[in-house]
Amino acid sequence: MTVRLADYAPPSHLIEHVDLSFRLDPQATRVLSTIRFVPNPAAPSATLRLNGEGLTLIAASIDDAPIADVPDATGLSLTVPPHPFTFRAEVEISPATNTALEGLYMSNGMYCTQCEAEGFRKITFYPDRPDVMAPFRVRIEGDLPVRLSNGDEVAPGEWHDPWPKPAYLFALVAGDLVAHSDRFVTRSGRDVALNIWVRKGDEDRCAYAMDALKRSMAWDERVYGREYDLSVFNIVAVDDFNMGAMENKGLNIFNSKYVLARPETATDEDFARIEAIIAHEYFHNWTGNRITCRDWFQLCLKEGLTVFRDQQFSSDERGEGVKRIEDVLTLRARQFREDAGPLSHPVRPAEYEEINNFYTATIYEKGAEVIRMLRLLVGPEAYDRALDLYFTRHDGQACTIEDWLTVFEDATGRDLTQFARWYTEAGTPAVTMSEAWQDGKLTLTLTQAAPAMVIPVAIGLLAPDGAEVLPTTVLEMTEAEQSFTFDAPTRPVVSALRGFSAPVLLSRPDAPEERAFLLAHDSDPFTRWEAGRSLGKSVMANVILGDGVSTKWLDALARLTTDASLDPAFRALSLRLPAEDDMARTLAAAGTVPDPEALHAARGRMAQALAERLADDLADLCAPVPGAWSPDAGQAGRRALRMQALALHSRLDGGAVAQQVFDRADNMTEEVGALTALLEVGVTAAADTFLSRWRHDRLVMDKWFTLNVLHAKDAPAVVADLIRHPLFDAANPNRFRAVFGALAANHAGFHRADGAGYRLMADALIALDPVNPQTAARVSSAFEGVAIYDAARQARMREELQRIAVTPGLSTDLREMVARMLKDRRN
Ligand code: B3K
Ligand code: ZN
Numbered sequence: 001m002t003v004r005l006a007d008y009a010p011p012s013h014l015i016e017h018v019d020l021s022f023r024l025d026p027q028a029t030r031v032l033s034t035i036r037f038v039p040n041p042a043a044p045s046a047t048l049r050l051n052g053e054g055l056t057l058i059a060a061s062i063d064d065a066p067i068a069d070v071p072d073a074t075g076l077s078l079t080v081p082p083h084p085f086t087f088r089a090e091v092e093i094s095p096a097t098n099t100a101l102e103g104l105y106m107s108n109g110m111y112c113t114q115c116e117a118e119g120f121r122k123i124t125f126y127p128d129r130p131d132v133m134a135p136f137r138v139r140i141e142g143d144l145p146v147r148l149s150n151g152d153e154v155a156p157g158e159w160h161d162p163w164p165k166p167a168y169l170f171a172l173v174a175g176d177l178v179a180h181s182d183r184f185v186t187r188s189g190r191d192v193a194l195n196i197w198v199r200k201g202d203e204d205r206c207a208y209a210m211d212a213l214k215r216s217m218a219w220d221e222r223v224y225g226r227e228y229d230l231s232v233f234n235i236v237a238v239d240d241f242n243m244g245a246m247e248n249k250g251l252n253i254f255n256s257k258y259v260l261a262r263p264e265t266a267t268d269e270d271f272a273r274i275e276a277i278i279a280h281e282y283f284h285n286w287t288g289n290r291i292t293c294r295d296w297f298q299l300c301l302k303e304g305l306t307v308f309r310d311q312q313f314s315s316d317e318r319g320e321g322v323k324r325i326e327d328v329l330t331l332r333a334r335q336f337r338e339d340a341g342p343l344s345h346p347v348r349p350a351e352y353e354e355i356n357n358f359y360t361a362t363i364y365e366k367g368a369e370v371i372r373m374l375r376l377l378v379g380p381e382a383y384d385r386a387l388d389l390y391f392t393r394h395d396g397q398a399c400t401i402e403d404w405l406t407v408f409e410d411a412t413g414r415d416l417t418q419f420a421r422w423y424t425e426a427g428t429p430a431v432t433m434s435e436a437w438q439d440g441k442l443t444l445t446l447t448q449a450a451p452a453m454v455i456p457v458a459i460g461l462l463a464p465d466g467a468e469v470l471p472t473t474v475l476e477m478t479e480a481e482q483s484f485t486f487d488a489p490t491r492p493v494v495s496a497l498r499g500f501s502a503p504v505l506l507s508r509p510d511a512p513e514e515r516a517f518l519l520a521h522d523s524d525p526f527t528r529w530e531a532g533r534s535l536g537k538s539v540m541a542n543v544i545l546g547d548g549v550s551t552k553w554l555d556a557l558a559r560l561t562t563d564a565s566l567d568p569a570f571r572a573l574s575l576r577l578p579a580e581d582d583m584a585r586t587l588a589a590a591g592t593v594p595d596p597e598a599l600h601a602a603r604g605r606m607a608q609a610l611a612e613r614l615a616d617d618l619a620d621l622c623a624p625v626p627g628a629w630s631p632d633a634g635q636a637g638r639r640a641l642r643m644q645a646l647a648l649h650s651r652l653d654g655g656a657v658a659q660q661v662f663d664r665a666d667n668m669t670e671e672v673g674a675l676t677a678l679l680e681v682g683v684t685a686a687a688d689t690f691l692s693r694w695r696h697d698r699l700v701m702d703k704w705f706t707l708n709v710l711h712a713k714d715a716p717a718v719v720a721d722l723i724r725h726p727l728f729d730a731a732n733p734n735r736f737r738a739v740f741g742a743l744a745a746n747h748a749g750f751h752r753a754d755g756a757g758y759r760l761m762a763d764a765l766i767a768l769d770p771v772n773p774q775t776a777a778r779v780s781s782a783f784e785g786v787a788i789y790d791a792a793r794q795a796r797m798r799e800e801l802q803r804i805a806v807t808p809g810l811s812t813d814l815r816e817m818v819a820r821m822l823k824d825r826r827n
Helices: 206-226 269-281 295-317 320-339 361-378 381-393 401-412 512-521 525-544 550-561 568-575 582-591 597-613 615-621 634-651 656-662 667-678 685-692 696-711 716-721 733-745 755-768 771-785 791-805 812-823
Strands: 013-023 028-041 047-049 054-063 076-078 083-091 105-109 110-114 135-143 146-149 151-153 158-166 172-175 179-184 191-199 230-239 251-255 430-438 441-447 453-464 470-478 482-486 493-498 506-507
Touching: 013 525, 013 716, 047 441, 047 453, 054 076, 054 135, 054 716, 076 191, 105 656, 110 230, 110 251, 135 151, 135 172, 172 251, 172 791, 179 206, 179 791, 191 430, 191 667, 206 295, 206 482, 251 269, 269 295, 269 667, 295 320, 295 361, 295 401, 320 361, 320 525, 320 568, 320 582, 361 381, 361 401, 361 453, 361 470, 381 401, 401 771, 430 453, 430 493, 441 453, 441 667, 453 755, 470 482, 470 733, 493 512, 512 550, 525 550, 550 597, 582 597, 597 615, 597 634, 634 656, 634 667, 656 667, 656 685, 667 685, 667 696, 667 812, 685 696, 696 716, 696 733, 716 755, 733 755, 733 771, 755 791, 771 791, 771 812, 791 812
Parallel strands: 013 135, 191 230, 230 251, 430 506
Antiparallel strands: 013 028, 028 083, 047 076, 054 083, 105 110, 110 172, 135 158, 146 172, 151 158, 179 191, 430 441, 441 482, 453 470, 453 493
């Protein structure tokens, strides 16, 4: 059934209070609910519709009078009195057989929940929509020692959450768990107990997440003036989880992958991601929980804002320039890709079949970009004022994007009617920039297609000696074509879209010399890196056509890589060649059909040429990182550069140095880096060593599965083998993604001409769908690039999508995804 924003209607009833009792049992958990309903004067109705799915109704009553109404497949319709009343129900559910991991389910003997977006209806009958908010009291009966829910614990296994919340923020956990505990005193003096609950044996992997949590709490007080509002904050690590983590009020539930870390088991990237996700979920306490969404179309209200906040936090903690480049890499790899294909949708969509399919890069990452632009346009002080107003005006409410924009209009006096298009228009705007220099004046002309968006284009001007003659200045584009003029006695070089000031595709006349100049001189880290990236892409395009690898590019990159005055993290990022998937889309946008094998070969030739060019410097660059191991950004950057250099070195010595690094590694970053370098040059024995070292560690084994597929010469053959491995478990989302996410990420392997990659992927999705539709639907976006490839590959991909589409009993989740991808017929 299609759900439309235009059909939104307020709830017929509001809730004063909810009381829940759980009698836990793997196959027959009883849930008793007592709900005090009050008619909503804004939408009076004599009937009340409650959502409910897969529930066995034992008994129900209204004001103690038993009801005879019978539930249908999606809920229960009640005839209700015109005054406040109490609804009671007892239902039975079976957490042990809930493999979809939505609602109440079990993971390694522990009970846990996932309710966002619509999982609460699998726990009991309820108006499961975000604009119905209520305080909850929860009692958990059972013999498990640790029983947790939202809010503060009022008696053992009994919890009270005074903050009204929608059902999607409800959580329950029960298990034989141990806590890593600490405290945080808020700036107004509230003493908060902090606990990270894990399975026995994982206690020594919690310290970093705890540290990140305390830094997040302090940062939100300092930067946004937001304090925590309960006396306890619990985090639980769960092995079977469909996504990264969940911001349930006072009880965040995390995929164990984004909590557990020790230097020997987690890479620097894992540490950075843990820090960002811990912050993200914590920040939701204000942007999501205290102020929530009126309906799921407004999802970006909480997600875009919270991603923006976690990006600001990581940027403050780890350094702005490098963080921005990393964020743009993710944005382009995921969101630009999504926006260029059949799954493209606006930041605020107008309709959906299954809301879980809309937890996308567009809602999250583009949603954050829109807020970044807003802040750039109004300035940081006005942004802070608007946010203060947002928190005071809307605390305790379920809001819309209109509410959000109105706050900015009221706080700044600015009209945001045109800016609001960023929320309703799908697709990545294309901007062209041309320049003319005459009579001591430089004129920049910018164009965009209709309808014109508000696009902040940050620029700087550099003199021929590299000195900055115009510091960063924001040009505000509001029309289809606009010119801006600057005094310039000598012709300057334009550094454009500094800091990636807008999520657009900027094209400029091709001028390799200017890009080489910017790569050498630009003071803005993003545009400097971008200059190198676009040079790299044009080199790759030429290499595909049979050219040699440009020596100018090699020289420029070698100079930058060996410039010890530059941040190693920046050098490591610059040394990373454009990804094949990114390059494929770049070629397609320019009208060339990408050939995955040719692309892979070209990238390999560039890496080989780079290794040869840097031969004399690689030994130095591969030298151990000095000092005791620490997860900080400085050391992580040094390790990143070292690992890049090691991969190049392997191309010259067949992996000899990488093997030494692998054998001696005392941290996972270097162990994985060295293994990657070895696999890339075909030394697979190290993968066996890795397996025997780590076979009992589930999170590290996910890495082993991924690396084997990602660096395979013949990914489909490797995947076909791995899914028969005793440690493969399709029902565990981390393991499934470790293999099939990696298959999709191995560009040449997935797109193998005979279609073996497509077939394996489709087989896996068909098999997973009845078990876990959410994860199946998520991974199916592997096919979203369908229309950019040659006719034969397109036909093979469509054949597989079609085969999925006609599978009997397909979930709404996967059906919607496949139908959208099959509609794509642009070629
Ligand atoms: N809000 C959750 C995501 C829920 C996904 C539901 N399919 C995590 C987050 O964004 O913080
Ligand atoms: Zn979020």
